[in-house]
Amino acid sequence: MRIGLLGTGMVGQTLSGALARIGHNVVIGTRDPEAALSRTEATRPGMEPFSRWHGANPGVSVETFSDAAAHGEIVVNATAGTASLDALRAAGQDNLDGKVLIDVANPLDFSAGFPPTLSVANTDSLAEQIQRAYPGARVVKALNTVTASVMVDPQGLGGGEHDVFLSGDDAGAKDEVGRLLREWFGWQRVIDLGDISTARGTEMYLALWVRLMAATGSAAFNIRVVR
Amino acid sequence: MRIGLLGTGMVGQTLSGALARIGHNVVIGTRDPEAALSRTEATRPGMEPFSRWHGANPGVSVETFSDAAAHGEIVVNATAGTASLDALRAAGQDNLDGKVLIDVANPLDFSAGFPPTLSVANTDSLAEQIQRAYPGARVVKALNTVTASVMVDPQGLGGGEHDVFLSGDDAGAKDEVGRLLREWFGWQRVIDLGDISTARGTEMYLALWVRLMAATGSAAFNIRVVR
Numbered sequence: 001m002r003i004g005l006l007g008t009g010m011v012g013q014t015l016s017g018a019l020a021r022i023g024h025n026v027v028i029g030t031r032d033p034e035a036a037l038s039r040t041e042a043t044r045p046g047m048e049p050f051s052r053w054h055g056a057n058p059g060v061s062v063e064t065f066s067d068a069a070a071h072g073e074i075v076v077n078a079t080a081g082t083a084s085l086d087a088l089r090a091a092g093q094d095n096l097d098g099k100v101l102i103d104v105a106n107p108l109d110f111s112a113g114f115p116p117t118l119s120v121a122n123t124d125s126l127a128e129q130i131q132r133a134y135p136g137a138r139v140v141k142a143l144n145t146v147t148a149s150v151m152v153d154p155q156g157l158g159g160g161e162h163d164v165f166l167s168g169d170d171a172g173a174k175d176e177v178g179r180l181l182r183e184w185f186g187w188q189r190v191i192d193l194g195d196i197s198t199a200r201g202t203e204m205y206l207a208l209w210v211r212l213m214a215a216t217g218s219a220a221f222n223i224r225v226v227r
Numbered sequence: 228m229r230i231g232l233l234g235t236g237m238v239g240q241t242l243s244g245a246l247a248r249i250g251h252n253v254v255i256g257t258r259d260p261e262a263a264l265s266r267t268e269a270t271r272p273g274m275e276p277f278s279r280w281h282g283a284n285p286g287v288s289v290e291t292f293s294d295a296a297a298h299g300e301i302v303v304n305a306t307a308g309t310a311s312l313d314a315l316r317a318a319g320q321d322n323l324d325g326k327v328l329i330d331v332a333n334p335l336d337f338s339a340g341f342p343p344t345l346s347v348a349n350t351d352s353l354a355e356q357i358q359r360a361y362p363g364a365r366v367v368k369a370l371n372t373v374t375a376s377v378m379v380d381p382q383g384l385g386g387g388e389h390d391v392f393l394s395g396d397d398a399g400a401k402d403e404v405g406r407l408l409r410e411w412f413g414w415q416r417v418i419d420l421g422d423i424s425t426a427r428g429t430e431m432y433l434a435l436w437v438r439l440m441a442a443t444g445s446a447a448f449n450i451r452v453v454r
Binding site for chain 2: 115117118121122123157158161162165191192193194197198200201202204205207208209210211212214215216218220221222223224225226227
């Protein structure tokens with residue numbers, strides 16, 4: 001499958017690497033591909049420099065936001081949430097129209113340090129902003145409630161007995177994303193929360209997520225809904 | 228133990244009834260006890276009228292906010308979150324100073340219908356507002372992430388294999404509340420998130436909680452952190 005993945009950060013690297021390894025044709029999109037590929041220093045502690053990551057993942061082509069979105073049958077927004085609308089503008093409406101757009105970003109604002117706040121919350125969400133800006137895109141919020149390593153290997157955590165959530169206005173797109181999460185990564189427990197406004201719930205959950213991460217000392221966790 | 232419980236709603240009724248049944252000396256506080264006791268209509272669908280509830284729970288004394296808080300060795304805030312600061316003002320600083328104050332309220336604003344928004348979020352929380360207003364109280368946020376019936380019977384849901392969270396600045400108060408949640412209701416899995424500002428996390432989680440309730444059709448659920 002041709003996948004256009006926007007964002008070269010930890011989530012973009014992990015998702016595109018995992019998708020390429022299982023045989024998908026992945027283009028990772030960034031503002032300035034040459035600058036990204038020449039980066040020899042990590043942009044965040046614990047991450048490897050992008051050039052080194054790409055050396056280990058030569059199957060992933062690195063192109064502009066626009067070329068990556070044009071390439072994808074499906075587009076994945078894995079940019080930093082506070083930069084997502086700019087990135088999608090660069091990707092271009094024509095390259096998004098009619099496509100399933102999986103939004104895995106969180107609008108976390110770290111400008112005042114830890115804990116981050118959300119740049120949009122309570123009466124709106126990043127996913128809704130994206131859906132409003134690109135009404136022709138079939139936006140599905142998903143995977144934003146787990147760290148990158150859990151996104152691509154849910155079975156590696158508690159035998160996969162934990163949940164991933166979907167939010168979106170397009171039922172067909174949600175069905176497809178639910179199916180792809182199982183097929184790509186082995187997600188067994190997928191909860192459809194409802195329309196795109198339910199993404200407020202999963203984005204605001206990040207306020208608990210960051211505190212759980214701090215309290216437990218690890219980002220490798222998820223929640224299971226117990227009924 | 229003498230417990231002062233503020234609020235006559237579903238949570239106040241359920242908590243005070245359960246605490247009285249296991250032998251505690253519970254006074255439930257409300258603005259106007261006579262008015263509350265003469266209420267023969269339910270204030271919310273699915274709830275019984277307060278007078279009928281009290282008829283079935285005669286061991287719980289119904290007094291003013293101030294008398295209830297004065298009575299308690301421990302005070303529990305089970306008022307509606309948007310009314311909590313007013314209720315605590317009526318309870319009186321002198322009746323809160325030095326005491327453990329368990330805050331189970333959520334600042335849910337239903338004025339625009341469903342989904343509710345939070346009247347405070349992101350850069351502050353109700354629990355922090357309460358702690359700032361009553362610096363002598365030992366505020367511990369707890370139980371606000373589950374519906375009333377789960378608060379008092381965690382074992383009745385998935386064998387108790389799900390989590391309750393504590394937030395507070397006073398380590399000794401959190402230890403005591405964690406012990407009481409086990410002793411009173413049988414909570415086995417208690418996660419200390421950190422200082423009182425971590426209550427932003429559990430309060431903002433309500434934005435996900437209300438969507439999970441709507442999607443699953445039941446409030447009788449909780450989350451388990453899977454590591």
